[in-house]
Amino acid sequence: MSLVSLKKINKFYKVGAHALHVLRDVDVDIAEGEMVSIMGSSGSGKSTLLNVLGILDAYDSGEYLLDGTPIRGLSERRAAQYRNKFIGFVFQSFNLLPFKTALENVALPLYYQGITRRRRNKLAAQYLEKVGLLEWSEHRPSELSGGQKQRVAIARSLITQPRLILADEPTGALDSETSHQIMDLLAEIHAGGITVVVVTHEADVAARTQRIIRLRDGKIATEAASTSPTPSTSTSTSPSPSPSPSPSTSTSTSTSTSTSTSPSPGSEQAG
Amino acid sequence: MFSLDRWQEILGTLWRNKLRSALTALSMAWGIFMLVVLLGLGNGLQAGVEHGFADDATNSIWLFAGQTSRPHKGLPIGRRVVLANRDVGKVDALPAVDHITGRYFARGGMFGGEITIRAGAKAQPFDVRAVHPGHLYLEKTLMKAGRYLNDTDVAERRKVVVIGLPVAAFLFGPANAIGRWVEINKVAFQVVGLFDDEGGEGEQKKAYIPITTAQAAFNGADRVNMLMFTVGNAGVAESKAIAAEATALLAEAHDFSPDDPQALRVRNNVENFQTFMQIFSMIDLVMGLMGVLAIVAGVIGVSNIMMIVVRERTKEIGIRKALGATPANIVGSIVQEAVVLTASAGYLGLVAGVGLLQLIERALPPNEMFGPPRVDLGIALGATVVLVVAGALAGFFPALAAARVNPIVALRDE
Ligand SMILES: Nc1ncnc2c1ncn2[C@@H]1O[C@H](COP(=O)(O)OP(=O)(O)OP(=O)(O)O)[C@@H](O)[C@H]1O
Ligand SMILES: [Mg+2]
Numbered sequence: 001m002s003l004v005s006l007k008k009i010n011k012f013y014k015v016g017a018h019a020l021h022v023l024r025d026v027d028v029d030i031a032e033g034e035m036v037s038i039m040g041s042s043g044s045g046k047s048t049l050l051n052v053l054g055i056l057d058a059y060d061s062g063e064y065l066l067d068g069t070p071i072r073g074l075s076e077r078r079a080a081q082y083r084n085k086f087i088g089f090v091f092q093s094f095n096l097l098p099f100k101t102a103l104e105n106v107a108l109p110l111y112y113q114g115i116t117r118r119r120r121n122k123l124a125a126q127y128l129e130k131v132g133l134l135e136w137s138e139h140r141p142s143e144l145s146g147g148q149k150q151r152v153a154i155a156r157s158l159i160t161q162p163r164l165i166l167a168d169e170p171t172g173a174l175d176s177e178t179s180h181q182i183m184d185l186l187a188e189i190h191a192g193g194i195t196v197v198v199v200t201h202e203a204d205v206a207a208r209t210q211r212i213i214r215l216r217d218g219k220i221a222t223e224a225a226s227t228s229p230t231p232s233t234s235t236s237t238s239p240s241p242s243p244s245p246s247p248s249t250s251t252s253t254s255t256s257t258s259t260s261t262s263p264s265p266g267s268e269q270a271g
Numbered sequence: 272m273f274s275l276d277r278w279q280e281i282l283g284t285l286w287r288n289k290l291r292s293a294l295t296a297l298s299m300a301w302g303i304f305m306l307v308v309l310l311g312l313g314n315g316l317q318a319g320v321e322h323g324f325a326d327d328a329t330n331s332i333w334l335f336a337g338q339t340s341r342p343h344k345g346l347p348i349g350r351r352v353v354l355a356n357r358d359v360g361k362v363d364a365l366p367a368v369d370h371i372t373g374r375y376f377a378r379g380g381m382f383g384g385e386i387t388i389r390a391g392a393k394a395q396p397f398d399v400r401a402v403h404p405g406h407l408y409l410e411k412t413l414m415k416a417g418r419y420l421n422d423t424d425v426a427e428r429r430k431v432v433v434i435g436l437p438v439a440a441f442l443f444g445p446a447n448a449i450g451r452w453v454e455i456n457k458v459a460f461q462v463v464g465l466f467d468d469e470g471g472e473g474e475q476k477k478a479y480i481p482i483t484t485a486q487a488a489f490n491g492a493d494r495v496n497m498l499m500f501t502v503g504n505a506g507v508a509e510s511k512a513i514a515a516e517a518t519a520l521l522a523e524a525h526d527f528s529p530d531d532p533q534a535l536r537v538r539n540n541v542e543n544f545q546t547f548m549q550i551f552s553m554i555d556l557v558m559g560l561m562g563v564l565a566i567v568a569g570v571i572g573v574s575n576i577m578m579i580v581v582r583e584r585t586k587e588i589g590i591r592k593a594l595g596a597t598p599a600n601i602v603g604s605i606v607q608e609a610v611v612l613t614a615s616a617g618y619l620g621l622v623a624g625v626g627l628l629q630l631i632e633r634a635l636p637p638n639e640m641f642g643p644p645r646v647d648l649g650i651a652l653g654a655t656v657v658l659v660v661a662g663a664l665a666g667f668f669p670a671l672a673a674a675r676v677n678p679i680v681a682l683r684d685e
Contacts, residue, residue, distance in 0.1 A: 056593055056679040076675070077597050083678070084595020095590045095682065099287050112595040117276055156594070 001068055003164060003195050004030040004053060009062035011048060011218075022048050023059065024218040030197065032163070035190040037206040038199045040215035046199045047168050049215065053197065054089045054166045055079050067163070084112050088157025090167035094149040096141040096156075102128060103137040106155045113160070127155040131185060147178035154185055158194075165189055167198045171205055183208055281608045288580075292612055295576045299613045299658055300620035302569025306562035307624025307651050311644040313558035315631075317551045318642020328409050329544040330369075330505065332514050332537065334362075334498040334521070340533035344526060352525050352534050354495040356483070359403060361520055362498060367513045371500035372403035375482050377456075377489040388434075388478060389454040390442040397438055399455060399478045401485030409499045410468065412479075417449045417464035424481040431484075433464035435475035455480065458488050502541065510541035562654070569658050574665035577609050581669035588673050589681025598674035605670040606663050613662035617655035624651070 006028040012019040022045045030036055038046050051057035052064065055071060064071040066082065074082070083089070096105045107117075107124035115123075128134050131151040141149055150170055157165055167186060171179035183205055190196045198209060206212050214221040285292045336352045359373040377399065378384035385396035400406070407419045415436060424431050432453060439448040439462070448462045460480060468474035486493055502513050514537050519529045527534040581588075588601055628644045635641060673681060 051679045054593070056682070057677050077599075080592070080595050080597040080600075083593060089593055091682075095593070097587060097590060099283075108591070109594045111276070111280075112591075112597075112600060117279075160595075 002029040002065075003032040003034075003067055004028065004197075005063075005065040006053075007063045007065075009049075009052065009059050009064060011045075011052065011057075011059045022218050023052070026062070026215075026218070026220055028213060028220070030195060032195055033190075033193055034211065035187070035196040035209045036198070036211045036213060037209040038197065038213045038215060039201070039203075039206050040221070042201075044215040045218040046215055048218075050166050050168050050197065050199050053164075054087050055082055056089065080112070084109055085160050086162055086164060088160070088162040088165045090150070090153050090157050090165065090170045092169040092172040094141065094146075094153045094173075096149060096152060098141050101138050101140055102133060102144065102152045105141070105152055106159055109156060109160045123159055124155070127159050128152070130158070131155045145178075146174050147181060150174060150178075150182055151185065154182070154189075158189065163195060165194055165196045167196070169199050169201065171200065171202065179205065277604070277607065280604060281611055284604075284608055285612060291576060291580065295573055295612055295662075296616035296619070298569050298572030298576075299616035299662070300623065302565045302572075302658060303617045303620030303651065303655055304624040304627075305565035306654050307621060307646050308627055309558045309562045309565070310650060311624070311628040311631075311646040313555050314646060315628075315641050315644030316554060318645070320547050320551055321642070328411055328501050329540050330503065330510075331409050331499055331501045331540045332510060332517070333540070334514075334517060335536040335538070336496055337533045337536050339527045339531055341528045341531040343528040343531070346526060350527070352521075352527055354498065354521065354525070356486075356493040356495060358521060358524065359495060359498060361524065362500060362517050365513065365516060365520070367502055367505060367509070367516070369501040369503050370405040370408035371498065372406035372409055373482050373495035374406075374497040374499065375401040375485050375489075375491050375494060376496040377401055377485050377491065386456055388438065388442065390451065393442050395441060397476055397478055399432075399480060399485075401482040401491075402479055403482055406479065406499070408501055410470075410474070413467040413469070415465045415467050416447075417462070419464055419466070420479060420481050425483050428483045428487055429481060430458060430460045431463045431481065432460040433466055433479040434462055435477050436465055436467055437472065437475050438478060439465050456488060505541060507539075507542050507545050510539055514539055566654050566657060570661040570665075573609070573613055573658060573662040577605075577662060577665035578669050580608075580666065581605060581673050585673055585681050585684040589678050589684065592674070592678035592681065598671065601674035602667060602670045605666045609662040609666035610659055613659045614655070617658055621651050621655060 006026055009023050009026040009028075010021070011023040013022055014020075026045075026049060028049075038049060040046050048057065052059050055066075055074070059072075066086070071079075071082075096102075097108070100108070103121060103124045106127055107120035110120040110123065125134060125137060128137055131154055133148060133151055133155070136144060136148060136152075141152070144152065150173075154167075154170070157167075165186070170186070171182050174182060179202070186196055186198060187208060196209075198205065200206050336354045339346070339348050339350045339352065342348055354373070356373060359371055362368055363371045377386065386399040387394055387396045388399070402420065403425060404420045404422055406412070407414075412419065412433075414433075417433070419433055420431065423429070432455065434442070434448065434453075442448065442453060443451060448465060451462050452459050453462060454460070455478070466475075466479075468477075482495070483493075485491065498517075500517075502510050505513060515529070518535055518537065521535055522529040522531075525534075584605075588596075591601060625646065625648075628646060632643050632645075
């Protein structure tokens with residue numbers, strides 16, 4: 001059974017008098033443990049699709065099964081539970097709370113599970129360490145670089161140990177060097193057994209996923225299997241140092257991957 | 272739902288938005304403060320007036336003997352009307368009259384002057400009232416020890432006196448005064464009773480002696496200068512009718528016109544009291560209205576700010592929802608925030624208002640016009656609750672609206 005199953009999903013935006021058809025009969029299936037990228041030109045509906053997947057946005061028709069559960073008609077409480085425990089969302093614009101420290105931001109999802117502050121902060125510190133930002137715990141987002149903010153956001157998305165990570169252009173606001181560090185981090189998360197869906201514009205980012213879903217004007221154009229390795233076979237969930245993704249066969253990314261892994265604090269300190 | 276965590280979140284938010292919190296708190300505290308002060312001042316004024324009435328029966332009619340100002344049955348004007356002890360009995364015979372007393376002004380003038388009371392080396396002039404036993408009810412005299420004057424005292428012209436507590440304290444110190452002798456106008460009187468009076472010091476520094484004894488001691492024959500009687504729970508119209516009836520009775524006996532306003536002057540306390548109460552319920556109403564306006568202004572202020580709060584925090588709400596906050600989480604924290612802020616500000620306003628009233632009370636010397644400006648804490652607390660509920664509702668509805676939209680809609684807010 002797929003972890004994510006979309007059947008004939010349609011979504012409209014009302015713009016003035018008429019409706020904009022943003023998603024047209026979209027069918028998507030994503031298996032547990034997959035790492036998938038969604039590509040397409042600007043305005044093709046990538047973010048809309050990801051928001052629907054993350055239960056951040058509603059759709060107008062079709063069926064969305066998340067781990068077999070129909071999402072339509074889910075109560076607000078159950079939806080909140082899914083967002084909290086099942087899904088981790090990573091935004092292009094980070095969406096950190098500016099008045100909270102990195103540690104408090106990472107700990108926030110646990111607040112809604114009723115976990116004590118002490119335990120929250122202890123776990124948050126562990127996850128900040130995983131993304132290499134332990135010494136930045138007490139800094140507010142305004143004192144962090146874009147890459148650091150995104151790593152804080154990733155730590156936040158991971159802290160509830162979700163089964164699905166959704167990332168909307170997580171590298172969109174970052175330079176290529178920092179982008180590689182973030183992609184290393186996502187690859188590592190995937191290697192830990194978590195299903196990852198990444199929206200991206202960048203071919204080399206997409207190339208590091210197992211499968212690319214292409215959208216054109218709200219329709220699925222092609223589904224191409226990417227040529228990247230599939231670490232999903234190793235379902236080890238142990239936090240032991242997972243190897244950085246081995247260089248892909250794609251020539252364009254192989255060099256950059258190998259060079260980027262070594263200086264990346266995220267991949268070095270993980271585990 | 273008490274949790275330290277929740278409180279830290281809320282206090283953190285309030286602290287982060289210091290200016291906004293301060294403005295909310297100010298409009299809240301000001302409303303309560305104004306309400307408390309206005310109600311307190313209104314009560315002070317009313318207490319002053321009620322104090323003026325407290326020592327006298329308000330259901331009473333006083334009749335003063337005067338001079339005729341209208342010719343009657345061929346008799347000239349300017350004749351003195353002289354009432355006598357038997358007139359007291361005549362008026363007492365009217366069915367509507369409850370308690371009655373005559374007053375004889377031993378030293379002449381209005382109500383008579385003061386007379387020196389002596390006990391051993393101690394001597395001081397006091398207001399000595401010559402009365403019938405019924406005076407007890409007209410003055411609302413409170414007996415503390417011994418007894419009041421009685422009919423036998425009057426019938427036998429006994430030389431007995433009832434004195435106020437301050438008078439006893441002055442003459443005899445802490446020693447028991449009952450049974451002791453005092454000299455009034457060089458005549459020895461035995462103290463038979465001690466009294467207190469709610470009218471304050473002035474009404475307590477008095478002595479009462481039988482009217483007949485005074486008439487004999489001061490060569491008053493059986494002259495009565497004034498009649499006072501209570502009329503039960505008669506209304507204004509009834510009391511006027513009773514006054515007219517008594518006037519007609521006395522006019523018949525003393526040959527003056529019952530319509531002569533000078534021959535017998537009437538003071539109808541039932542009517543006076545009602546007039547005062549009407550004036551003061553008006554003042555109360557105006558004060559209350561101003562207080563309510565202050566509260567309304569507070570409600571509007573608090574509501575506006577809560578609406579802005581929710582508006583400002585839309586994006587934050589979106590982020591929190593994306594991370595798993597339920598609408599109940601969101602609404603709960605905003606409402607709790609509003610309640611904490613308005614309740615503590617309301618409490619401050621309450622304390623400040625009551626504090627100011629106490630300062631006024633302390634600074635103001637005791638006087639007849641203005642009583643202690645106290646406020647009904649129930650009303651003040653009620654007003655605080657109204658503002659707190661208003662703040663909570665003002666937070667509740669926009670928060671609910673914001674918490675119900677899809678997280679992505681809130682997240683788009685910039
Ligand atoms: N709130 C909205 N109201 C109306 N139209 C919207 C709204 N949000 C998105 N759209 C429209 O829906 C379409 C798809 O938007 P979407 O954000 O999903 O595109 P995208 O593929 O993520 O683009 P980009 O690569 O630029 O992020 C676009 O045409 C956009 O203009
Ligand atoms: Mg997009």
